[in-house]
Structure formats: structure tokens, C-alpha cells
Amino acid sequence: MTDQPSTVFVTGASAGFGEATARRFVAAGHRVVATARRRERLDRLAEELGDQLLPVELDVRDRDAVERVVAGLPEGFERIDVLVNNAGLALGLSPAQEADLDDWEQMLDTNCKGLVACTRAVLPAMVERGRGHVVNLGSIAGTYPYPGGNVYGGTKAFVHQFSLNLRADLHGTGVRVTCIEPGMADTEFSLVRFEGDHDKAERVYADMQPLTGDDIAESIHWVVSQPDHVNVNTLELMPTAQAFGAFRVARERD
Numbered sequence: 001m002t003d004q005p006s007t008v009f010v011t012g013a014s015a016g017f018g019e020a021t022a023r024r025f026v027a028a029g030h031r032v033v034a035t036a037r038r039r040e041r042l043d044r045l046a047e048e049l050g051d052q053l054l055p056v057e058l059d060v061r062d063r064d065a066v067e068r069v070v071a072g073l074p075e076g077f078e079r080i081d082v083l084v085n086n087a088g089l090a091l092g093l094s095p096a097q098e099a100d101l102d103d104w105e106q107m108l109d110t111n112c113k114g115l116v117a118c119t120r121a122v123l124p125a126m127v128e129r130g131r132g133h134v135v136n137l138g139s140i141a142g143t144y145p146y147p148g149g150n151v152y153g154g155t156k157a158f159v160h161q162f163s164l165n166l167r168a169d170l171h172g173t174g175v176r177v178t179c180i181e182p183g184m185a186d187t188e189f190s191l192v193r194f195e196g197d198h199d200k201a202e203r204v205y206a207d208m209q210p211l212t213g214d215d216i217a218e219s220i221h222w223v224v225s226q227p228d229h230v231n232v233n234t235l236e237l238m239p240t241a242q243a244f245g246a247f248r249v250a251r252e253r254d
């Protein structure tokens with residue numbers, strides 16, 4: 001991205017990282033197509049941020065809708081320079097043998113298939129223009145396993161590898177790809193994971209300083225703002241208060 005105004009297409013812009021990213025890029029003078037399922041939130045954001053932000057209701061699991069939206073953007077927003085594939089969620093923290101298969105399918109449909117559909121929809125025009133940037137939201141959960149992370153972590157491992165494989169395919173086209181891989185961040189993520197249980201969600205971030213939506217928006221803005229010849233492949237961030245644990249050992253009882 002140069003200093004010229006660019007168009008940034010953000011999925012999941014109604015909350016958390018996506019909303020903060022929309023704010024960050026509008027503040028930097030760019031145009032943002034802000035998409036998510038909750039239209040009223042996007043409208044509020046548009047009222048606040050003005051004409052530089054275009055609110056568009058979009059469920060990334062709806063492949064036809066993804067293609068329709070990307071193909072039908074109005075004048076001024078039709079040339080997508082940056083795609084931020086942010087829409088995603090974790091549902092539940094149950095061990096695999098107890099987890100809800102519908103939750104697993106929703107995570108796969110959103111975090112993997114939705115991300116792939118958005119990417120496929122924007123890539124041809126980027127390749128044709130010889131520039132563009134796809135920023136995918138992975139997670140430390142795609143690298144480091146934890147109990148109950150099962151399918152969520154699996155989807156983020158997919159996002160990591162898909163990002164690297166995109167780079168292989170896009171070699172020589174001028175299109176850049178970055179996977180941002182955050183640790184725990186205080187957004188609506190845990191509220192969604194625990195089905196709206198505020199107490200449970202708040203306990204995740206109690207007595208520590210988690211990452212914020214603004215931290216991630218800043219990192220996305222930073223990778224996108226690098227000179228065209230620089231591609232940040234992967235950027236992993238954690239709160240300073242978070243680190244790795246020891247392996248667990250199941251000991252035989254006497």
C-alpha cells in the first residue's frame with residue numbers, strides 16, 4: 001500500500017479486531033468496505049466514520065453472497081487493494097469427545113471456507129493489477145495446542161498453511177500475503193465462545209493485560225504499510241502476560 005488512498009475490505013468489521021481495523025484504516029485516510037452479519041452495528045460505524053466507510057451485510061459462509069458483494073461494489077470502493085480476512089470465531093471449549101458437531105462445522109465453515117471464498121473472490125483482480133495484499137487472521141491456537149482448542153486450533157492451522165501456500169501461488173504477481181497470529185485479546189471472542197456468558201468471558205481476561213483490538217489493528221496497518229518489496233509472511237503476537245506451559249503427564253495411580 002502506498003500513501004495513496006486505498007480500499008480495504010474487512011470481514012467481521014462489526015466487533016473486535018475487524019472494527020478496530022476499519023477505524024484504523026479510515027483514520028489513515030483509506031476507504032473501508034466493512035462487512036459482517038450484524039448490519040445495525042456496521043451502520044452505526046458508518047454514521048460515526050462517514051463516507052469513507054461502506055457498510056455491507058455479509059455472511060462469509062454464503063459463497064454466492066461473497067462473490068456478489070465483491071463483484072458489485074459501488075464506484076470508489078470497487079478496487080480492493082487490501083483484503084482483511086478477519087471474520088471468525090471459536091465455539092465452546094469442550095474436549096473433542098464431548099464437543100458439539102454443529103459448533104465444529106460452524107467454525108470450519110466460517111474460519112476456513114468463508115476465508116477461502118473471500119480470498120478467491122478478490123484474487124483475480126489483484127493479480128491482474130499486479131498488486132494487492134491479503135491479510136489473514138490466524139491465531140497462536142494454530143501453532144500451540146491447548147485442551148479444548150481442538151477444531152478451533154485446527155482451523156487456525158489451516159489459515160496459517162493456506163497463507164503460506166497462497167504466497168507460493170502468488171509468487172511473481174506482486175500480491176502480498178500475511179498471516180497475523182495473535183494470542184489472547186479482549187474482544188467479543190470469549191463472549192461468543194461461551195455463548196454470551198459475560199462472567200465466564202470476563203474471567204478469561206481477569207487480572208492481566210490482554211491484547212486489544214487496537215493492538216491488532218495497528219499490526220495489520222503496519223504490515224500493509226511496508227514498502228511493496230517487503231512481505232511479512234507471519235506475525236505472531238502475545239500479551240506479555242501470556243506464555244507457554246509445560247507438557248502435561250498423566251501419571252499412573254498407585
Ligand code: NDP
Nearest residue numbers: 012014015016017036037038059060087088185187188189
Ligand atoms: P469478535 O467476536 O470480537 O469479532 C468477530 C467478528 O467476526 C465479528 O465482527 C462477527 O460479526 C464476525 N463474524 C463471525 N461469524 C461471521 C460470519 N459467518 N460472517 C461474517 N462475519 C462473521 O472476535 P475477534 O475480533 O477477537 O476475532 C477476529 C478474528 O481474530 C477471528 O478470526 C478470531 O478467530 C481471531 N483471533 C482472535 C483472538 C482473540 O483472542 N480475540 C486471538 C487470535 C485470533 P457478526 O457477528 O456481526 O457477523
Ligand code: 8X3
Nearest residue numbers: 139140141182183184
Ligand atoms: C484466540 C487465542 O489462545 O484464546 O485465537 O485460542 S486463544
